[in-house]
Amino acid sequence: MIVVIGYGTLGKKVVNLIKDYEKNITIVDLKIDDVDELNKQFNIILGDATKIETLKKAEIDKADIILILTNSPDVNRKIAELVCELNPKSYKLARAISGHPKLYSDLNIDKIINIIESGAKDIAKEIENAKLKRKLVFLKNILLRSKEKCGDKKPLLILTHKNPDPDSIASAIALKTLAEKWGVSSDIAYGGNIGYDKNKAMVNALGINLIDIEKINIDNYCCIALVDCSSTQQLPTELSKINIIIDHHNTSDLTAEYMDIRPDVGATASILTQYFMELDIEPTRNLATALFYGIQSDTNYFRIKVSKLDFEAASYLQPYIDTSLLDMIENPEISTEVMEVIAKAIMNRKIVKGNIALAYVGEINNRDALPQAADFLLKMEGISTTFVFGIVNDEIHISARTKDLRLNLGEILNKAFGGGGHQTKAAARIPLGIFNEVKDKEALRKLVEEAIKNKILKIIGIKEE
Ligand SMILES: [Mn+2]
Structure with a gap:
């Protein structure tokens, strides 16, 4: 049972958010509007919660979770004292009141919630999202512009690093898919060779069309994008200009008009997955499988250099993955x-x-x-x-x-x-x-x-x- 003490603006919001999955909610306040209506859904106790009788009426001793949410420091303090005494085993959450930093300091409250701080965190997160949104608008504009101005050239060439690995291959197809969504066609090319049987299996099983860079003329493309690569050393071939770089290595020495280089992230595939999440584009099974395999192999099964974003990306991709395909890639027949x-x-x-x-x-x-x-x-x-x-x-x-x-x-x-x-x-x-x-x-x-x-x-x- 959950007991919510204080049914003001905050209390109402909280009850509204939890009522669909919490069936046993008791609400306590001095005065509550629409009591009859609320009584159908909740157990309503009208009374002063700083008095033991009121709390006993609310069967506070049987509560699993107790929320103390009024906006008065004195009232909250008094309720907190009583609640700690009447039901020490429950999980107790209390609202912090600004100007009273030590309000609950000597009490055994499990969680103190600072609403201003929570709000500020939400705003900061929103700013991060807005940054990414704007970045993606910029990326889209670069691609659209190159399509418009390419004349008889092809609009986009996506390059992996030399001897491409699963992360770079997956990132390349993700960018290709994204560009297609925006109506921009592209080719993917690689330098060196596709080593390991697992990488070959990935390319074959997913039907990825990778072109050997020796077989194309780079001058035929308007816009050049590099994925999983941002250093001269790893370049598949010499390039006179690069328009787009998306990477997670910390050895960058190249620059481009659009750069998204995040050395703290475990895989470039995670960054591209975030683009899909942000733009609300569902990946196909093949793409999701490739991206997941890319993240998994760059982080060595989520063990090295793995960040929050890698886990978020993996859990987003998870429902789209073709597990039997993933199995085939991981256990290819040995040549x-x-x-x-x-x-x-x-x-x-x-x-x-x-x-x-x-x-x-x-x-x-x-x-x-x-x-x-x-x-x-x-x-x-x-x-x-x-x-x-x-x-x-x-x-x-x-x-x-x-x-x-x-x-x-x-x-x-x-x-x-x-x-x-x-x-x-x-x-x-x-x-x-x-x-x-x-x-x-x-x-x-x-x-x-x-x-x-x-x-x-x-x-x-x-x-x-
Ligand atoms: Mn990588």
């Missing part, structure tokens, strides 16, 4: 080549110090097979750290994984070969250099294996036994 590299890694593994596995897999075409092999080896019994390396073109590529918290792989590969990464996952690449001259495969294997192993072990501080 023969990747399978072969994994097999080689298992066969060729050398175990040092009991639990560190080093595996040379020879020459390979798809460098993305390396992290997958490193992941796989880590699943083998007794192995807690893996280094898998192979030759791709003129470079040795290394991928490392660990479950051992004492090792920081990012640091180790950085010190050893100028690579980088995180504590548990890291990678590096080294030019083959003079090894390139070695044509005998077996000799090359020995040289590469020795060189990599010695360097890594030296950095970790292990003498080979």
Whole structure:
């Protein structure tokens, strides 16, 4: 049961908001209009709530929640004292009165509500929303203008970063969808390659049309948008101008007419989802699935660099997601080549110090097979750290994984070969250099294996036994 004490402007509003789902409400006040009407729905007690009799009549001792909402400090204080005494176990909420900061200070009130503060917070939130609204109007205007002025050029080209990941692919289709809603057509292009089987599975399963940037002429487009990318280093190709940037990286060095860069957000897909929420556009199942997968993979299943917006976006997308599609993307069939590299890694593994596995897999075409092999080896019994390396073109590529918290792989590969990464996952690449001259495969294997192993072990501080 809920007891509402004080049925003035605030009390009425509160009762109105909760009456649909709270069936047992008692209202207490000195004077109440329309008592007969209200009596049909609520239990009305007329009387002075600063008197024990009135509160007893309201069966205050049986209340689960008690709201003290009058606008008088003295009255509220007296009621609060009585209520704490008569029903100490209930959840008690009292209205703060300005000018009386210590009104309830020695009482056991669960929640003190400051109406001015709540109102101010609402206003601040509204200002944030208005900012986003205006931003989106600006974005729309840029796109409409480019459509108007493009002549025989195409209006919009959306670019992902080099070697696009799920976040950038999902963000690109979201922006494409948004532009379409505004009547602006676009193409999506990428640079580098779409590595990982999961990324390929995403593109295939969702029927996304991504164009290799080598196959188009950028000058044929009026407006260039970059998603999930705002640094020169990650650009898929050289660009003379960029009109739109939407990103969440903190390495920005590029500028554009429209910029929405939020380094505190876990995924660009979350920012684009917020656009859809704000504009009240329902995403299709495919788009929602792509955006959700983008957020999930950039935040490593909501575990790293995840913000409130990422959770809000994910919960907004949730009802639209195609879970079987998401399943297919997450567990794609492994390609023969990747399978072969994994097999080689298992066969060729050398175990040092009991639990560190080093595996040379020879020459390979798809460098993305390396992290997958490193992941796989880590699943083998007794192995807690893996280094898998192979030759791709003129470079040795290394991928490392660990479950051992004492090792920081990012640091180790950085010190050893100028690579980088995180504590548990890291990678590096080294030019083959003079090894390139070695044509005998077996000799090359020995040289590469020795060189990599010695360097890594030296950095970790292990003498080979
Ligand atoms: Mn991202």
